[in-house]
Amino acid sequence: MDQQHIFAVSEVNGLIKDLIDGTPQLSGLYIRGELSNYKIYPSGHHYFTLKDGQSALRCVMFKSSAVKLRFRPENGMQAVVFGRISVFPRDGAYQLYCTQLSPDGVGDLYVAFEQLKQKLQQEGLFDPAHKKPLPLYPQRIAIVTSGAGAAVHDMIRILGTRWSMTKVILLPVRVQGVEAPPEIVGAIRYANRHKVADLIITGRGGGSIEDLWAFNDERVARAIYESELPVISAVGHEPDVTIADYVADVRASTPSNAAEIAVPDENEMREYLMSMSIRQTQAMKKSLNRMNTRLDDIKSRRVLQNPMAYVDAKRTELDYVSGKLIAAAEKTNAANRHRFVALASALDAMSPLKVLGRGYAIASKENGEIVKSVSDANTGDKLCLSVSDGLIKCTVDESEAKSNG
Numbered sequence: 001m002d003q004q005h006i007f008a009v010s011e012v013n014g015l016i017k018d019l020i021d022g023t024p025q026l027s028g029l030y031i032r033g034e035l036s037n038y039k040i041y042p043s044g045h046h047y048f049t050l051k052d053g054q055s056a057l058r059c060v061m062f063k064s065s066a067v068k069l070r071f072r073p074e075n076g077m078q079a080v081v082f083g084r085i086s087v088f089p090r091d092g093a094y095q096l097y098c099t100q101l102s103p104d105g106v107g108d109l110y111v112a113f114e115q116l117k118q119k120l121q122q123e124g125l126f127d128p129a130h131k132k133p134l135p136l137y138p139q140r141i142a143i144v145t146s147g148a149g150a151a152v153h154d155m156i157r158i159l160g161t162r163w164s165m166t167k168v169i170l171l172p173v174r175v176q177g178v179e180a181p182p183e184i185v186g187a188i189r190y191a192n193r194h195k196v197a198d199l200i201i202t203g204r205g206g207g208s209i210e211d212l213w214a215f216n217d218e219r220v221a222r223a224i225y226e227s228e229l230p231v232i233s234a235v236g237h238e239p240d241v242t243i244a245d246y247v248a249d250v251r252a253s254t255p256s257n258a259a260e261i262a263v264p265d266e267n268e269m270r271e272y273l274m275s276m277s278i279r280q281t282q283a284m285k286k287s288l289n290r291m292n293t294r295l296d297d298i299k300s301r302r303v304l305q306n307p308m309a310y311v312d313a314k315r316t317e318l319d320y321v322s323g324k325l326i327a328a329a330e331k332t333n334a335a336n337r338h339r340f341v342a343l344a345s346a347l348d349a350m351s352p353l354k355v356l357g358r359g360y361a362i363a364s365k366e367n368g369e370i371v372k373s374v375s376d377a378n379t380g381d382k383l384c385l386s387v388s389d390g391l392i393k394c395t396v397d398e399s400e401a402k403s404n405g
Helices: 009-021 108-123 150-162 180-194 218-226 243-247 255-262 266-299 307-349 352-357
Strands: 029-040 046-051 056-061 078-088 093-103 140-145 167-172 199-204 231-235 362-365 382-387 390-395
Touching: 009 078, 029 056, 056 078, 093 108, 108 218, 108 243, 140 150, 140 180, 150 167, 150 199, 150 255, 167 180, 180 199, 180 218, 199 255, 218 243, 231 243, 231 255
Parallel strands: 056 093, 140 167, 140 199, 199 231
Antiparallel strands: 029 046, 029 078, 046 056, 078 093, 362 382, 382 390
């Protein structure tokens, strides 16, 4: 019996790898499933598991493919991946080497847009309280857009037609491609750093979501948010909404609309001023008419027709009132005088001096205490008797209480 060949583990794994790598159906296939255990290593490689209700498949996406992702993969997300099945010989485990990954049912750009929108909203970049008011009459406007597009020519034409006193400063940038976001950021920061304008308009004409993607870039959004100058976002057409629209102080539906928002209309302003002038003139005429009517009314009054007669009448009235006041005062004084005399007589009658004048005396002790009863004085006490014309000092030899019987 021939001796059978004994394989090494690495040989077996190598054979399985060769079998799988040689199977055309496994060399490039799309797989739908749910992302789980998604991890991004410092090397830039992505490792995750793709699973459904019955099975799971280990996957790896190397950095060269991962950098092309426009959204952030998350656990629990339904996705469609493309790649090849192969075996990692060291572990003897097969896995999907992924080169493409997109959300299932929606485009990756849509997911990236929603993820960034949610992130910036949570950070407060869309807060209405942070938005700055636009200047009413801007003297200088900086336009950050492509210098070759139709949008910039429309804006310059409309600005010149509506408000010719405004100076337009064009800061040309690319508005499409990977170079566009840093150029837009640089232009916005340049306008702020050198104060070249009172207002910034940034945007571009219409296009696909890929064409407009520079204005969904996080760097552009943060530059608009950090701008000290007010910013109008004017990207695409009315249905097109970008992250820049949410962050900007004012969103315009189109570049032409941005120019209309940025400045007032000279013709409308002229008509308004003429209307105000007419209204002011009419108001002044009405006021003058009212004043003339009032003046005529005052002139027709008797006091102005014969002023001396008016003065004589008032003088007579004054004399009459003065006489009544004098008579009333004399009557009041007489009544008060009579009352005073009566009160003085009553007060005099109650005076202790009057009592003493009738032969009565007031006895008091040495300490000034009035003696009101026999019990108030004891034998030997020294008393002072007040009479009408002086004092009598004496000593109590004996006291006797009056009998009630």
